[in-house]
Amino acid sequence: MGKPWHVRASQFMSAHMWVVDSLFLAAPLVLITILLQAYEPGLRGVLQIVFLVAMSASLVIRRSLPLVTGWIVVATGFLYALTFAFPHPALVTVPITVHAVTAYAPRRWGKIFLGIGIVAAFIFAASNFMYFYVSGARLSDVTAGELLFLVLAALVFPMVTVALAWTLGDIHWRKRDDAQRIAERNALLERERANEIRLASDAERMRIAREMHDIIAHSMSVIITQADGGRYAAKTSPQAAVTSLETIAETGREALGNLRGMLGVLREHGTGTQTTPMPGVNDLGTLVDNVRAAGLEVTVRTAPDLPALAPAAQLAVYRIVQEALTNTMKHGGPDARAVVTVEPGEQGVVARIVSTGRAESSSAPGAGAGIQGMKERAHIHGGSLSAEATDTGFLVELTLPEDGS
Structure with missing residues (x-):
């Protein structure tokens, strides 16, 4: 059974964030720009629309190419300001761009675009006052409350918005940086763990090789010595040959038991396999007896x-x-x-x-x-x-x- 449609849609959006930016940022702002056209008629109004549309459309790549978006917004915003147009709602792209550059571009660019955003806020305020002046209104006709509201709306609010956008972008950058550090640290720990496992495996293989060398070399030496002695003794003393064969058999059984005990510990636990303990100092007597039987x-x-x-x-x-x-x-x-x-x-x-x-x-x-x-x-x-x-x-x-x- 496949995943529900909303789960697949969420996964697609997460993997293609430019789609989200296109649907929820760029497209609405372009639509607002077209429907809420500039107040200037003629060529100036057309240029204003072109600048605002380009500014809004650049948000499609604000995550993948934040600096490209940033410089497009700076250029088109500057050109828009040169037309002495009334501030447009599409200028919200300025704080959005400050956030994108701070969150997704190298760290130093965030502070640079913060400064550019503050300058844009001053230009925004100057444009408001210019429009106010061009419209024929006089400051003497404006009450103190209206003037305060104009200052807050035209200067303080844009500056606070830009600063808030930079703060949120900086927080996002820090979270991404912490996540990247954690991922790198986990990858490093995983590599160290793999190296430790490899070294432990190499050490275990060397230990097993030493054990097998000791067991097989000793046992085969005893067996060969007894076989040679038994072959010569069989002609004159059959009983000596029997003794040699018994020693060979005992040595083989002991070697087989040691090998089983050594290799048994490599099996999975809980299989119920009984393994014999490895020999120690107290078993030297048995070892010496076998060696004596071999003729030494x-x-x-x-x-x-x-x-x-x-x-x-x-x-x-x-x-x-x-x-x-x-x-x-x-x-x-x-x-x-x-x-x-x-x-x-x-x-x-x-x-x-x-x-x-x-x-x-x-x-x-x-x-x-x-x-x-x-x-x-x-x-x-x-x-x-x-x-x-x-x-x-x-x-x-x-x-x-x-x-x-």
């Missing part, structure tokens, strides 16, 4: 009186230890060993991973990306991480402030 000898020492860490900071400790042990399995060689120590530090928690053993070549594809990722994790939580080679292996030391702040 690891010792873990966790102090019982660790400062409190936020869950995200505990996850960072877990992932950094996991990444360091994964690198040891990949690059440490067959005789590699590792010692993990988590204890209180001067400003929070200190985690050290000391590995021994070194492979003949550690230039595996992507070497260095894991260390950079560990440093980024530490930096996110306000901590620091150092990773450097030692005479016997490699040292990774993580420091995180208390409460993950």
Whole structure:
């Protein structure tokens, strides 16, 4: 069902204000000018009508081209005054034009046309007195009350009308300026909000990428190590091969569970999906057991009186230890060993991973990306991480402030 006719008409008028000005300002004033003709006969009267019609018709563009309307009114009004004609009702275009220029033109033009309007009021008064004089009347025959009325009607009222038109136009300009400022501020806030959303999305993608890197890299390293060991052990010790397969299966299930827990939080809330909590410092024992099952000898020492860490900071400790042990399995060689120590530090928690053993070549594809990722994790939580080679292996030391702040 379409909109009612009066609603469509209102919307059309709002979008085409020149139609409103044509119907309710320009057309009535032109009609008044034609019906209420000037008092001068001959060519002078024709010129007066032409000037008044042009002055009135210019109001059609008073909103879209206010300065054009203003200068047309100034020019035609000046020419009309030169004919020494009696003031005409169509001269109401003067205050209307002052209002239009003040409301829709640049601000400085409003004051300029206010001055022009005041001058026009004086000319209006002079025209009245001139007509009064030409008509043969004498001031001695005019009473004080009549003279006062003439002054008020011919001078004070036009000046007050022009000033009022300028005031209303200035108020309108201020409202338009405030609305424009609000619109610009809202647009700026919207752009800032979009940028914040984009940055948050980028940060979330990087976090997910780091998580997936840690989970998949560690799990695949364990699986590959166990698969290689199980393949050789199957010839001489079937039970060892079974153990390797069990470790592969357990590692795969754990990796799958971690991935589900990580990706589950991205789903919409209220779907009823249960997600497993992210691992923390207390889960280092399970991590070390899996690494031992993969063939790397690891010792873990966790102090019982660790400062409190936020869950995200505990996850960072877990992932950094996991990444360091994964690198040891990949690059440490067959005789590699590792010692993990988590204890209180001067400003929070200190985690050290000391590995021994070194492979003949550690230039595996992507070497260095894991260390950079560990440093980024530490930096996110306000901590620091150092990773450097030692005479016997490699040292990774993580420091995180208390409460993950």
